Amino acid sequence: MVRARFAVAIIVLLFAGLSAAQKQDQKPAKKDLQPDEIIKAFTANETQLYDVWTQYYYRQIATIKILSVDDTPVSEAMTLKFEVVFLDNGTREVKLIERSGRLLSLLWTDEDRDAITNYSPFALTAKDLSSYSLTYEGKEKVDELTTYVFSVTPKSAEIGKLHFKGRIWVDDADLQIVRTVGRVFILKDPSQLVPQFPEFETLRQLVDKKYRFPVWSHADSVLEYAKPVAQRLRVEETITYEGFKRFTSTVNVKPVKK
Secondary structure, X not given: OHHHHHHHHHHHHHXXXXXXXXXXXXXXXXXXXXXXXXXXXXXXXXXXXXXXXXOEEEEEXXXXXXXXXXXXXXXXXXXXXXXXXXXXXXXXXXXXXXXEEEOOOOOOOHHHHHHHHXXXXXXXXXXXXXXXXXXXXXXXXXXXXXXEEEEEEEOOOOEOOEEXXXXXXXXXXXXXXXXXXXXXXXEOOOOOOOOOOOOEEEEEXXXXXXXXXXXXXXXXXXXXXXXXOOEEEEEEEEEEEEEEEEOOOOOOOOOOOO
């Protein structure tokens, strides 16, 4: 009987030790943030990210395809390769380094180029927050990440100003945007109702183990044009970003001798 009690006591101690070890290995539960706290955190991160983004070299490859015109299949494609360069005066420039292919059914304009090089990806910084209404839609898995999902709508449509309408996914760990789906547009006049640019899905990944930069964007949308002729175009665009490297100045600042 004594041996049995001793054995039971050993088993109890072993289970108690295992339980304590398991509790130590468990990660502390994440704080359950309110939507306004999430918004405040990720827009602050977006502000910092946008500033850091302007300090990086990278290459950007955009392939634009016309898949149909007025529902009739066609096959037209153009590829543009851009490279971010830093000039001697420290300014940053997105430079077209190669162009191949040709689009016959679509007049490619400076606005279309800006949509690729400047408007996409969209960044929702703290200073832009007052221009948008954000609605929390719950949590959703993006690959292995758990994310907070928000719908984003401009509060008003101002002539000549860049707008975004769509959804964003925010990582619940580092509170950075990992995915966006939506359109950017600029109103030229109050009667404009159709979108100028296709709906893009953009995915972001960690660069330098810290910043979630866009690495891939894709769009497949039907756009309607009134000028120069009325037509419906199915447009597919794929944009990749690669070769990220932070710019470092080679200028040496020497102390002034007194």
